[in-house]
Amino acid sequence: MMLKKWLSILFSCLIFIGSARAQLVIEITSGADQLLPIAVVPFGYDGVDALPEDIAQIVEADLARSGLFQAIPRSNMLSMPTKESDVFYRDWRLLKSDYVVIGTVKKLPSNQYRIGFELLNVLSQKPVQKHSSIDVSANNFRDAAHYISDKVYELLTGTRGAFSTRILYVTAEGDKKAPLFKLQVADADGHRPQVVVESKEPILSPSWSMDGRKIAYVMFRNRRPNIFIQELATGKRQQIAQFRGLNGAPSWSPDGKKLALVLSKDNNPEIYTLEIATQKLERMTNHYAIDTEPSWEPDGKGIVFTSDRGGNPQIYRLDVNSKRVERVTFEGELNTRARMTPDGRYLVTVQKNNGNYHIALQDMKTGRVQVLTETYLDESPSIAPNGSMVMYATTYQGKGILGVVSVDGLVKYRLPSADGDVREPSWSPYFK
Amino acid sequence: MSVTKLGKFAVIGLSAAWIAGCSTTATDTDSSTVAEDATSTEQANETAAENSDQAFGAGQGDAMTSVIVEEDVATNDDNGMDSLAGVETVFYFDFDKSIVRPESREALAKHAEYLVSHPDARAVLEGHADERGTREYNMALGERRAKAISRYLTIQGVAASQIETVSFGEEVPVAFGHDSNAWQLNRRVEIRYE
Numbered sequence: 001m002m003l004k005k006w007l008s009i010l011f012s013c014l015i016f017i018g019s020a021r022a023q024l025v026i027e028i029t030s031g032a033d034q035l036l037p038i039a040v041v042p043f044g045y046d047g048v049d050a051l052p053e054d055i056a057q058i059v060e061a062d063l064a065r066s067g068l069f070q071a072i073p074r075s076n077m078l079s080m081p082t083k084e085s086d087v088f089y090r091d092w093r094l095l096k097s098d099y100v101v102i103g104t105v106k107k108l109p110s111n112q113y114r115i116g117f118e119l120l121n122v123l124s125q126k127p128v129q130k131h132s133s134i135d136v137s138a139n140n141f142r143d144a145a146h147y148i149s150d151k152v153y154e155l156l157t158g159t160r161g162a163f164s165t166r167i168l169y170v171t172a173e174g175d176k177k178a179p180l181f182k183l184q185v186a187d188a189d190g191h192r193p194q195v196v197v198e199s200k201e202p203i204l205s206p207s208w209s210m211d212g213r214k215i216a217y218v219m220f221r222n223r224r225p226n227i228f229i230q231e232l233a234t235g236k237r238q239q240i241a242q243f244r245g246l247n248g249a250p251s252w253s254p255d256g257k258k259l260a261l262v263l264s265k266d267n268n269p270e271i272y273t274l275e276i277a278t279q280k281l282e283r284m285t286n287h288y289a290i291d292t293e294p295s296w297e298p299d300g301k302g303i304v305f306t307s308d309r310g311g312n313p314q315i316y317r318l319d320v321n322s323k324r325v326e327r328v329t330f331e332g333e334l335n336t337r338a339r340m341t342p343d344g345r346y347l348v349t350v351q352k353n354n355g356n357y358h359i360a361l362q363d364m365k366t367g368r369v370q371v372l373t374e375t376y377l378d379e380s381p382s383i384a385p386n387g388s389m390v391m392y393a394t395t396y397q398g399k400g401i402l403g404v405v406s407v408d409g410l411v412k413y414r415l416p417s418a419d420g421d422v423r424e425p426s427w428s429p430y431f432k
Numbered sequence: 433m434s435v436t437k438l439g440k441f442a443v444i445g446l447s448a449a450w451i452a453g454c455s456t457t458a459t460d461t462d463s464s465t466v467a468e469d470a471t472s473t474e475q476a477n478e479t480a481a482e483n484s485d486q487a488f489g490a491g492q493g494d495a496m497t498s499v500i501v502e503e504d505v506a507t508n509d510d511n512g513m514d515s516l517a518g519v520e521t522v523f524y525f526d527f528d529k530s531i532v533r534p535e536s537r538e539a540l541a542k543h544a545e546y547l548v549s550h551p552d553a554r555a556v557l558e559g560h561a562d563e564r565g566t567r568e569y570n571m572a573l574g575e576r577r578a579k580a581i582s583r584y585l586t587i588q589g590v591a592a593s594q595i596e597t598v599s600f601g602e603e604v605p606v607a608f609g610h611d612s613n614a615w616q617l618n619r620r621v622e623i624r625y626e
Contacts, residue, residue: 246599262571269575290569290572377564
């Protein structure tokens with residue numbers, strides 16, 4: 001069964017080291033104008049022992065966080081059906097709910113749970129998604145819930161959901177003068193954080209491989225920056241760049257074979273590509289200015305990067321074959337750290353205007369630029385694999401936190417940590 | 433391995449790496465080396481200090497992977513360091529600039545004098561940026577500042593081989609406010625002797 005395979009691969013990626021206390025908490029700050037009303041009814045359960053998670057609540061939170069749905073509160077529900085034959089559509093029309101999600105949890109003899117769900121259209125009084133089920137262990141209830149959220153989201157918006165994805169981020173905890181740096185991985189909603197690596201020296205620029213199995217990051221060792229590649233499932237780690245000077249900004253090519261990175265071993269910061277299997281290094285830029293923050297275009301033909309060759313830092317595009325460079329951004333005092341949406345349509349940058357650093361979106365077709373955020377000292381944008389949301393680092397009440405904004409700028413929420421600073425988010429690809 | 437011994441090995445590794453680094457400038461393509469940490473899951477969680485020993489072992493016989501120096505053991509014996517007593521070791525910069533300020537010159541001249549008269553002394557110039565702007569761009573900016581100090585020293589006769597420039601970007605601030613005072617204190621280059 002395809003679903004089973006998907007889940008087993010996802011879970012096999014999740015053996016990590018240690019576990020973190022400080023979980024990220026979600027605070028929704030603004031949503032879209034037109035919200036789709038949906039009721040997620042508590043799932044039926046005929047067992048006696050308590051369930052590890054409230055599936056319906058997780059699905060409801062996922063959908064609300066997307067900024068596209070408005071959940072009908074449980075306290076307003078006139079009935080709590082668990083199968084379609086028990087649904088009185090009239091009740092839900094009364095509550096102005098367009099859709100209803102219902103489901104059941106059943107304990108299996110194998111210590112697994114079978115989680116069944118249906119999505120119903122209140123107006124047509126027909127199922128959008130007929131009864132479907134997944135079997136999971138107690139540890140994977142959250143995965144099952146995110147899977148259901150992805151299904152519902154895709155059926156109702158036509159866009160693939162990204163609730164089953166994960167995020168990497170760096171925290172700095174403890175004494176500000178000698179913090180402990182932790183590279184962590186968590187669910188996209190901030191739950192289940194795990195420490196990937198920790199160090200008393202700085203960690204930055206985490207980046208996912210396209211299959212979601214490996215990561216690359218910069219970690220200082222003995223007061224010098226190094227680039228590492230690490231396999232998430234095993235913790236197996238490779239040190240791949242340790243040249244004199246800068247070793248920074250690793251970015252995985254879409255085919256997974258190369259890393260783009262920044263080295264200053266030949267005097268000033270230049271973009272290089274490193275073929276991982278052969279360790280062949282190729283210099284891609286040649287300019288006395290700063291060239292940094294490379295990021296591959298989704299088709300792998302180009303690399304966007306930051307350069308101050310024109311005086312101020314702006315985004316340029318490098319053609320990987322010809323190594324020809326052309327300028328891409330023109331609006332704003334400066335633009336840095338570009339990332340492209342998976343469809344190649346939009347470029348997200350950190351833009352400075354009147355001394356303020358915000359996340360900006362440039363339409364690559366029309367050239368139109370829109371500033372998406374109004375928070376303080378925004379940086380490190382990272383785009384969800386479905387292209388719907390941008391996660392970024394910002395400063396709020398003197399602390400580093402993560403913020404999320406939809407690409408249309410309407411939906412915003414925050415992911416602050418209970419203690420310490422959070423920074424350098426990196427949104428995973430889909431786990432295939 | 434004793435601590436002093438590790439320090440010595442590391443210095444040898446460093447000089448070899450420097451030579452290797454120079455020899456690559458002529459070509460467009462070269463190969464970097466891989467130090468494969470055969471780490472188990474638990475080992476990946478170790479602290480940086482434990483790491484250094486392991487990386488050194490893995491890189492033995494290969495200069496590029498042994499550029500590891502224990503920061504607290506590599507300090508030179510204080511032969512002549514007395515002449516630098518009280519001399520400023522932190523130099524500040526303007527926003528987004530990497531120009532050595534006039535008030536830095538006197539102290540830098542003393543550092544240059546010391547390095548010229550102690551050809552075995554090695555100085556690491558650690559560049560830093562304030563929190564504004566993106567992290568990797570600030571890494572580049574910190575390096576540019578360290579290089580500005582480096583140029584100032586070499587003009588005064590210090591051998592380039594005595595100086596290493598490293599950038600910490602905005603990762604290691606010394607002031608923690610989000611205002612212009614804190615930012616000024618963080619835009620700096622620190623001289624550290626190894």
